[in-house]
Amino acid sequence: MPELPEVEAMRRGLQQAGVPGTTIRDVEFPRVPYKPIRVRPNRHALRTRLLGRRIVSVDRWGKAVMLLVEGNQRLVIEPRMTGLLLVARPADFRFVRMILQLSPGPIRTVYFWDRRGLGQIHLWSARQFEQRRDSAIRGPDALEITQSALYAALSDSRRPIKVALMDQKAVSGVGNLYASEILHRARIHPQKPCNQLTDDQWRMLHAAMRRVLAEAIRCGGSTLIDETYLTISGKPGRYQHRHRVYQQAGMKCRACRQGVIKKITLAQRSTFFCPVCQE
DNA sequence: CGTTCAACCTGGGCGC
DNA sequence: TGCGCCCAGGTTGAAC
Numbered sequence: 001m002p003e004l005p006e007v008e009a010m011r012r013g014l015q016q017a018g019v020p021g022t023t024i025r026d027v028e029f030p031r032v033p034y035k036p037i038r039v040r041p042n043r044h045a046l047r048t049r050l051l052g053r054r055i056v057s058v059d060r061w062g063k064a065v066m067l068l069v070e071g072n073q074r075l076v077i078e079p080r081m082t083g084l085l086l087v088a089r090p091a092d093f094r095f096v097r098m099i100l101q102l103s104p105g106p107i108r109t110v111y112f113w114d115r116r117g118l119g120q121i122h123l124w125s126a127r128q129f130e131q132r133r134d135s136a137i138r139g140p141d142a143l144e145i146t147q148s149a150l151y152a153a154l155s156d157s158r159r160p161i162k163v164a165l166m167d168q169k170a171v172s173g174v175g176n177l178y179a180s181e182i183l184h185r186a187r188i189h190p191q192k193p194c195n196q197l198t199d200d201q202w203r204m205l206h207a208a209m210r211r212v213l214a215e216a217i218r219c220g221g222s223t224l225i226d227e228t229y230l231t232i233s234g235k236p237g238r239y240q241h242r243h244r245v246y247q248q249a250g251m252k253c254r255a256c257r258q259g260v261i262k263k264i265t266l267a268q269r270s271t272f273f274c275p276v277c278q279e
Numbered sequence: 280c281g282t283t284c285a286a287c288c289t290g291g292g293c294g295c
Numbered sequence: 296t297g298c299g300c301c302c303a304g305g306t307t308g309a310a311c
Contacts, residue, residue, distance in 0.1 A: 001304025035288065063305075080305045082289080095289090116288045118305070159281065168306085177304055226291070226303070246304095268283075270303085 001229050002079040004142055004173030005216035005239065007063050010085045012217075013232035014058045014065070017087055017107040024050045024069070026101035030093075037097050038120045046123045049073060055102070062138045062172035072126040077112055081228070083119030086111040088234040097121075115228060142173035143213055147206040154194045161197065161205070162190035163267045174209065177222060177246050180272045182212045184245045184255070189278045190264075190271050215242065222246075245272035253277060 002010070027047040029039070039046060053070040060066060065085060067075040077085065083097075090096055090113045098112040098121060112121070124132070132138070140149055153170040154161070164170060165179045174182065183190050186208035188201050197205070216222060216239040223229050223236035224247070231237055244254050249263035249272060259276030 003304060006304080038287090078305085080287095081303075082305095114288095115290070116303090118288055120306095157280085163282090166305095175304055222304080224304075228290095228304075 001081055001175075001177070001224070002084065002221070003063060003175035003178050004060075005178065005213055005219075006084075006221035006229050006237065007060055007065055007079065007173075008143075008217050009221045009237065010079075010232055011058050011060045011065055013087070014085065014107075014110065017232065018105045019067075019102065019107060019110065020055055020057050022102040022105045022107070023052065023054050024100060025052075025103050026099075027051070028099040028101070030096050030099065032094060032097065034094070034117055037114060037117045039098075040120070040122045046075075046121070049123060050075065060141075062141070062168055063175065074124045074126075074129050076122040076124060078120045078122070079114065080116075080118040080120065082116040083112060083114035084229055085232055086113055086230070086234055087232045090234070136169060138168055138172045139170045140172065142171050142209055145171050145206075147203060150206050150209075151202050155197070155202070157194040159194055160191045160266055161188060161194050162271055164194050165205075165209075166267075166269075173213070176269045176271075177243075178212060178216065180246050181216075181244060182209045184273060184278060185212050187277050187279070190266060190273050192279075215239065245274060248272060 027050050029043045056068040058067055064076050064078040069075055087107050087110055090111055095113050095115045096111050097114050100110040102108055139153060154164045157164050162179050162183055165174050186204040188205060219237055219239035220231045221229060221237035222239040245261050248261040251261050253259040253261060253274035256277040259274040261272055262275055264271050
């Protein structure tokens with residue numbers, strides 16, 4: 001589930017907890033009663049390459065947390081659907097997939113917890129990172145992209161704007177939940193083909209994207225009913241209370257107070273919008 | 280080019 | 296209780 005705001009909240013949490021500057025004392029992969037997650041290179045090699053190395057910084061690459069480690073290596077943690085990072089011992093230990101033991105500092109242990117196990121962990125050399133960065137598998141970050149770059153990346157397409165906004169090669173960070181929220185804030189219908197958006201709508205879209213994502217980060221992300229996302233201290237985020245359309249089907253639109261939020265399926269993903277204020 | 284489907288996984292909710 | 300089915304924030308690759 002974690003999209004840009006949740007991953008950025010994790011990144012800031014680790015940063016504030018003092019993870020940069022600590023040294024990796026151990027990397028553990030607990031035995032779980034489930035199919036193990038994908039780790040590249042293999043667990044032994046990854047551990048060997050990290051032991052005794054200092055963590056230089058905690059960064060984010062799209063929807064992945066990226067630890068820059070001494071030796072110009074990058075430990076890339078991709079939560080995908082249900083992965084999350086915790087500095088507090090998880091209540092349900094069955095889904096702990098990796099444990100980082102660090103020293104010194106107040107935070108000694110970081111847990112990667114993932115119920116569905118679709119998350120992945122990679123260790124990239126400087127060269128591997130540069131290859132991926134330059135290969136355009138990830139477009140510019142949704143918080144950094146300029147309005148003209150957003151326009152350039154999407155405006156030629158005939159795809160529905162909601163589908164295009166979730167294309168990580170075009171712009172990275174926006175997923176299913178925030179795509180609906182952003183388009184509602186921008187008052188654009190999710191099915192509107194990109195090449196039919198007006199200049200004004202591109203302006204609104206860019207502003208709404210920054211605003212919604214920034215607000216969600218400040219709230220520590222969205223924790224839905226199933227609690228598959230928690231902040232690094234194990235507490236729920238707060239942005240779900242501000243959702244205007246996501247999972248609000250049948251409710252009156254909070255913006256126009258007239259429309260009733262509808263749920264449709266686009267590219268096999270649930271999509272929510274207000275038929276009155278979004279066109 | 281754009282869309283659809285399946286797969287990767289586990290668990291929760293619902294209808295019967 | 297239990298079974299079967301559908302759903303879930305992400306990503307990828309194949310088929311049409």
